[in-house]
Amino acid sequence: MSEPDSATTATERSFGRRQIQAGHALMMVLTRTIPHPIGEVWTAISDPDALERYVGRPEGDLRRGGSYELPDGTRGSILRCDPPRLLTVSVTRPGGHSAELEVHLSADDSQTQVELKYASVRHGFVLIDAHSGEWAAGPGWEFFLDSLSDYLDGTDPDEALGIIGWTSLEGERRDLYETRNAEWEGAKADWEHEHEAAPGPV
Structure with a gap:
């Protein structure tokens, strides 16, 4: 399997x-197994020093019930925190779009299954028009998982994705973004087909 194919199929994609x-939100679910112990993965997603290396350092009252803000202006509250298995935060983007992110971790020997749930009331948040500089949530969170894995593997942070506009991607990364976006389009179409209203009586 080629590297792009492997990077595309590493994540399970679903909706709920x-x-x-x-309010009542559409939720996308990403599931991926990361070859590192659960304690290491938990530290990587919850420790400000670690997050600074591949996302951006959160500032604020970083405890349950507290609030945070990232360098790009994203902010929110810490709703639930149950080390080393569950972290839930509200997410408000600089444009004012509200969402909720929940990360479940489960141990499997020396590996960790990461289940990331991102829910938003914003219409069309999963897939963004190709001409927009804004990340589509589907491939965007997959690249977050890539950066998490890179950090845990010891990749130089300068080589990790970091916080950039997706339109800045080039070459294989641009192709991967577009391939993942197409996979999310397919997953969303399948989910909508499965949950479409049954026809009424004739």
Whole structure:
């Protein structure tokens, strides 16, 4: 399997519904196994020093019930924190779009299964028009998992994705973004087909 194919199939993609503070939301679910112990993965997603290396350092009252803000202006509250298995935060983007992110970790020998749930009331948040500089949530969170894995593997942070506009991607990374976006389009179409209203009586 080629590297792009492997990077595309490493993540399981699905959808659901979830009630969040902003209302009844569409939820996307990403599941991926990372070859590192659960304690290491938990530290990577919860420790400010670690997050600074591949996402951006969060500032604020970093405890359950507290609030945070990232360098790009993303902010929110820490809703649930159950080390080393569950972290839930609200997410408000600089444009004012509200969402909720939940990360479940489960140990499997020396590996960790990461289940990332991202729910938003914003219409069309999963797939963004190709001419927009804004990340589509589907491939965007997959690249977050890539950066998490790179950090845990000891990759130089300068080589990790970091926080950039997706339109800045070039070559294989641009192709991978577009391939993943197409996979999310297919997953969303399948989910909508499975949950479309049954026809009424004739």
